[in-house]
Amino acid sequence: xxxxxxxxxxxxxxxxxxxxxxxxxxxxxxxxxxxxxxxxxxxxxxxxxxxxxxxxxxxxxxxxxxxxxxxxxxxxxxxxxxxxxxxxxxxxxxxxxxxxxxxxxxxxxxxxxxxxxxxxxxxxxxxxxxxxxxxxxxxxxxxxxxxxxxxxxxxxxxxxxxxxxxxxxxxxxxxxxxxxxxxxxxxxxxxxxxxxxxxxxxxxxxxxxxxxxxxxxxxxxxxxxxxxxxxxxxxxxxxxxxxxxxxxxxxxxxxxxxxxxxxxxxxxxxxxxxxxxxxxxxxxxxxxxxxxxxxxxxxxxxxxxxxxxxxxxxxxxxxxxxxxxxxxxxxxxxxxxxxxxxxxxxxxxxxxxxxxxxxxxxxxxxxxxxxxxxxxxxxxxxxxxxxxxxxxxxxxxxxxxxxxxxxxxxxxxxxxxxxxxxxxxxxxxxxxxxxxxxxxxxxxxxxxxxxxxxxxxxxxxxxxxxxxxxxxxxxxxxxxxxxxxxxxxxxxxxxxxxxxxxxxxxxxxxxxxxxxxxxxxxxxxxxxxxxxxx
Amino acid sequence: xxxxxxxxxxxxxxxxxxxxxxxxxxxxxxxxxxxxxxxxxxxxxxxxxxxxxxxxxxxxxxxxxxxxxxxxxxxxxxxxxxxxxxxxxxxxxxxxxxxxxxxxxxxxxxxxxxxxxxxxxxxxxxxxxxxxxxxxxxxxxxxxxxxxxxxxxxxxxxxxxxxxxxxxxxxxxxxxxxxxxxxxxxxxxxxxxxxxxxxxxxxxxxxxxxxxxxxxxxxxxxxxxxxxxxxxxxxxxxxxxxxxxxxxxxxxxxxxxxxxxxxxxxxxxxxxxxxxxxxxxxxxxxxxxxxxxxxxxxxxxxxxxxxxxxxxxxxxxxxxxxxxxxxxxxxxxxxxxxxxxxxxxxxxxx
Numbered sequence: 001x002x003x004x005x006x007x008x009x010x011x012x013x014x015x016x017x018x019x020x021x022x023x024x025x026x027x028x029x030x031x032x033x034x035x036x037x038x039x040x041x042x043x044x045x046x047x048x049x050x051x052x053x054x055x056x057x058x059x060x061x062x063x064x065x066x067x068x069x070x071x072x073x074x075x076x077x078x079x080x081x082x083x084x085x086x087x088x089x090x091x092x093x094x095x096x097x098x099x100x101x102x103x104x105x106x107x108x109x110x111x112x113x114x115x116x117x118x119x120x121x122x123x124x125x126x127x128x129x130x131x132x133x134x135x136x137x138x139x140x141x142x143x144x145x146x147x148x149x150x151x152x153x154x155x156x157x158x159x160x161x162x163x164x165x166x167x168x169x170x171x172x173x174x175x176x177x178x179x180x181x182x183x184x185x186x187x188x189x190x191x192x193x194x195x196x197x198x199x200x201x202x203x204x205x206x207x208x209x210x211x212x213x214x215x216x217x218x219x220x221x222x223x224x225x226x227x228x229x230x231x232x233x234x235x236x237x238x239x240x241x242x243x244x245x246x247x248x249x250x251x252x253x254x255x256x257x258x259x260x261x262x263x264x265x266x267x268x269x270x271x272x273x274x275x276x277x278x279x280x281x282x283x284x285x286x287x288x289x290x291x292x293x294x295x296x297x298x299x300x301x302x303x304x305x306x307x308x309x310x311x312x313x314x315x316x317x318x319x320x321x322x323x324x325x326x327x328x329x330x331x332x333x334x335x336x337x338x339x340x341x342x343x344x345x346x347x348x349x350x351x352x353x354x355x356x357x358x359x360x361x362x363x364x365x366x367x368x369x370x371x372x373x374x375x376x377x378x379x380x381x382x383x384x385x386x387x388x389x390x391x392x393x394x395x396x397x398x399x400x401x402x403x404x405x406x407x408x409x410x411x412x413x414x415x416x417x418x419x420x421x422x423x424x425x426x427x428x429x430x431x432x433x434x435x436x437x438x439x440x441x442x443x444x445x446x447x448x449x450x451x452x453x454x455x456x457x458x459x460x461x462x463x464x465x466x467x468x469x470x471x472x473x474x475x476x477x478x479x480x481x482x483x484x485x486x487x488x489x490x491x492x493x494x495x496x497x498x499x500x501x502x503x504x505x506x507x508x509x510x511x512x513x514x515x516x517x518x519x520x521x522x523x524x525x526x527x528x529x530x531x532x533x534x
Numbered sequence: 535x536x537x538x539x540x541x542x543x544x545x546x547x548x549x550x551x552x553x554x555x556x557x558x559x560x561x562x563x564x565x566x567x568x569x570x571x572x573x574x575x576x577x578x579x580x581x582x583x584x585x586x587x588x589x590x591x592x593x594x595x596x597x598x599x600x601x602x603x604x605x606x607x608x609x610x611x612x613x614x615x616x617x618x619x620x621x622x623x624x625x626x627x628x629x630x631x632x633x634x635x636x637x638x639x640x641x642x643x644x645x646x647x648x649x650x651x652x653x654x655x656x657x658x659x660x661x662x663x664x665x666x667x668x669x670x671x672x673x674x675x676x677x678x679x680x681x682x683x684x685x686x687x688x689x690x691x692x693x694x695x696x697x698x699x700x701x702x703x704x705x706x707x708x709x710x711x712x713x714x715x716x717x718x719x720x721x722x723x724x725x726x727x728x729x730x731x732x733x734x735x736x737x738x739x740x741x742x743x744x745x746x747x748x749x750x751x752x753x754x755x756x757x758x759x760x761x762x763x764x765x766x767x768x769x770x771x772x773x774x775x776x777x778x779x780x781x782x783x784x785x786x787x788x789x790x791x792x793x794x795x796x797x798x799x800x801x802x803x804x805x806x807x808x809x810x811x812x813x814x815x816x817x818x819x820x821x822x823x824x825x826x827x828x829x830x831x832x833x834x835x836x837x838x839x840x841x842x843x844x845x846x847x848x849x850x851x852x853x854x855x856x857x858x859x860x861x862x863x864x865x866x867x868x869x870x871x872x873x874x875x876x877x878x879x880x881x882x883x884x
Binding site for chain 1: 577615685689692694718835840
């Protein structure tokens, strides 16, 4: 009994002590979904990568305008068609004080290539990573790989010694039932150190005063501490921002943006995201699985696809469904991706009469039935977009039965080629068109066309993709990419809807530039000085 | 009595096995966790390999037997999403739910009993009728609406004050005063670690964070208990033994609280016990609205991600909680109420 009283008294005393605060810049923020793990090579997922890259540095980063800039690599060039040379930054230390060298780069890349890593396809073309001297590394590739610098922007450089000491040389191995040390701990060279990680509850980062980049253009921020708490419920997230309990909200729902803008203490910043939402049509099957048309596939007829595009009014979707927060699109990739051309991206104006005429020409005047597969928890207002499309297609006689499900059920349908008609959104982490073609337009075989659920197979397209993969001459490569986009537009197997627009809500006194991949770079964040911890 | 207990035990085990079977069946047909684990770019070989590694290729009875065996050892596998053992996750999240349920149950019981007694004793008073009408709010408004209204009223509004509160042109409270009544809208605040138990009950911040979710979660049961106590009171007050006590000349206080209340509380405790079981298992909505890091929130997240190990563990755990509570209540009833025991014995003899 006495021990119990003593413990409680001690706990109370500690609690009282714990709430004593010093004036420092603390940034509290929230979003819907936490990072999945602190291990930077385990899960290739947006929020997880964004979190890792505040703790770890990659070799090359992107700046606020999405251009490549040196990070742990100060320079890089292809010294021959199969070798890229990276010169590394000197006098950089990990958070525990140990020096950063080429050994750590070799280790990290090999770790990212491990079978249990989710990042290995970033290095498909790399056969070997060689340390030449303490600050020089060579990447040996199978063939010419013109976009290797783009691929390395997402790969964190981890301390080899730390990983060996804690036995996390490999990212999470599913056969092993234990939790690995790297899930909740980190050792990088980045602007912030991981102080506490409670998955799904709270993550606390602390400023790394020895980071090499604070006084450069890469840094400039003055945040000392970052406290992140995920908040699943959208109303609660907005309430937390409105009540001042958080300073920054990554994903305010579109219907609450006006409310946030009206608040005198808050502001909203927006930018188009590198993610395009579009419909995919099965053009390869002989017969659609869910349609009442037997013996032939209406989607295989280009006139039907054009009619669908003309029937779907993307401006109305922008106005009503997205409340103005979208950028109607003409192709399935967005500004910021190499190979994007504004001329290609003009959205098609809706024209129901022309659509009906095309349907009649194709012999489907009476229309037909088909099932539309849609996710309901992945993209902004994804289900509502599909619902809008159902109404619009009904006008030209296509009776759509909507099947809206969680992404965990929806995505496998696309990957296994089991859907007639589906909604998908595609982001481009490498910011190069090849990523789009490789996954969406290539014939589905081996490692290619993994997300091509349309059955589209064009030898010309496959040829162009193979050429752009290995062409190192920038002008020639851009020409291949341009040809591929022209072919994609002409063949019209995807109906583009819009590029997502991302909005961040934050206090007026916080200066945090928004970027197209929706990742908060806290090294740039400037706050009004002297906020006490709460 | 022993035969009764053994009987109930066997039934409990039977129920658990059936639930385990359902949990296992669901686990085989929901979503594609392979896709979630491997992300958008894994090859077909990777997927096949992972499927084999997780044992998803074995025949169903083998998988089920393995599942039950592991469950009995407390091992529910590794969460697909968080890559951590499910048992660790549950142990981490359970204190949060239990503390929230404790606060909610206390509010519901205390206020419910007091309100029920009050409205039972003063049946036709205006105040009684007012309480009964307002209590309808507790059962008719959905939990998430109540939660969001409370957040808006106590977290957002006080901080949105611009001019202060005026009455007849005079300033009653300025914005700083108004902001003082604000309560946190999400999370648990500062928690103190007592061994493996993360408690929010030891700090002022922890208590402030418990207020809104605790009230939200308690409202339904508060209304239930209030109405139950009231109707029980009304019925007990009509019984013979109460009439005799009054005839004997005992004071109102002795009659009401010494005799009537005790009899009133027996069915109330039964119901309250069962309700606590449902509070623990189904605090999901409240936890989601208030981002309360408990079991309910863990469950909802696991459903969204088709994180089958967590889902099955949660289902089995929720079933276990109900089975244990029902079993306890049954046995206690048989122990307390002689009629139950006598019948059994009589039946056995006849």
